Amino acid sequence: MVDSSERRRLAYEAALLYYMEDQTMEAIANRMGLSRSTVSRLVASAREEGLVRITLHAPQEPAATTASRLGAMYGINITIVPVTNPTSELRRLERVAAMAGAMVSELVTDGTTIGVAWGTTLSAVSERLVPKHLERSTVVQLNGAANPATTGIPFVGELLGNFSRAYDAKVMNFPVPAFFDYATTRAALWRERSISAVREVGRSVDVAVFGVGAFASPVASHVYASGYLSNEEVLQLRKDGVVGDCCTVLVRSDGSYADIEINSRASGPTPDELKKIPRRVCVVAGTAKVPALIGVLNSGAVTDLIIDDECAARTLEESERQWRASESGAGIGQ
DSSP, X not given: OOXXXXXXXXXXXXXIIIIISXXXXXXXXXXXXXXXXXXXXXXXXXXXXTSOOOOOOOOOTTHHHHHHHHHHHHTOEEEEEXXXXXXXHHHHHHHHHHHHHHHHHHHOOTTOEEEEXXXXXXXXXXXXXXXXXXXXXXXXXXXXXXXXXXXXXXXXXXXXXXXXXXXXXXXXXXXXXXXXXXXXXXXXXXXXXXHHXXXXXXXXXXXXXXXXXXXXXXXXXXXXXXXXXXXHHHHHXXXXXXXXXXXXXXXXXXXXXXXXXXXXXXOSOOHHHHTTSSEEEEEEOSGGGHHHHHHHHHHTOOSEEEEEHHHHHHHHHHHHHHHHHHHHHHHHHO
């Protein structure tokens, strides 16, 4: 039996490793010789007892200028995460994920239903959530994860489990493929009550959290690196002007998606469906995501963007270039 003073010491040590050294729950558990669930409880108790206090400060110039201009352009809230160079793309993702983990935890309260789209970025975010004890909270999987080679359960199960452990939340899995082979199969399965119930919850969550998938990125997007799409399908999508995806719904640079054939077989919520959700938090790291991010922003799927400084600057630059080009084109045609 551990007395209260020893538990506070352990809580402090776990919190120090988690917040200051940016270690995962699993790494801390191995280092301290404890179970992962025990470490999660220790970190949560450290925050509850005042051993940890989190303060977020708005970025200063020039990031504030970038945030305000980009935010005004798309009508969204933007948090820019400064990352000191030189650094690796993985480290850049970790810094953004740490900020996102803290901010998502600030958004959720008792009774909150959280919709989560799986992916490489969301996996990193799930490992850096700030634990808090919530009552009557639910975490629901927004899009299916199975493909011809795997059920997707181990990857998505761990991701959703991290959210569940952080918030004492109930989990609702969505056991369907990421992409169906036939649109008619999807339509038939959507009529099943068990599947329909999960979809209904997923489309009416309080907070949705997702990343952006890109065809090529130093930190590979899971949907393009794990057998969800064939090389032939990717080539055809590129020919059709597709730049990436949001919740496994493919989008073009201008935000259009409705006439892309594969979307009739996709399991994730469309941008129009996402628009019905009050808070839609998009987390993006790395300049390779810029083209895909612009497409997702143009679709209207995002209310809150958490992004690293380099990606934000490049997104603003490219968005303004595209805007100038469209204005010039409009002028010529008049």
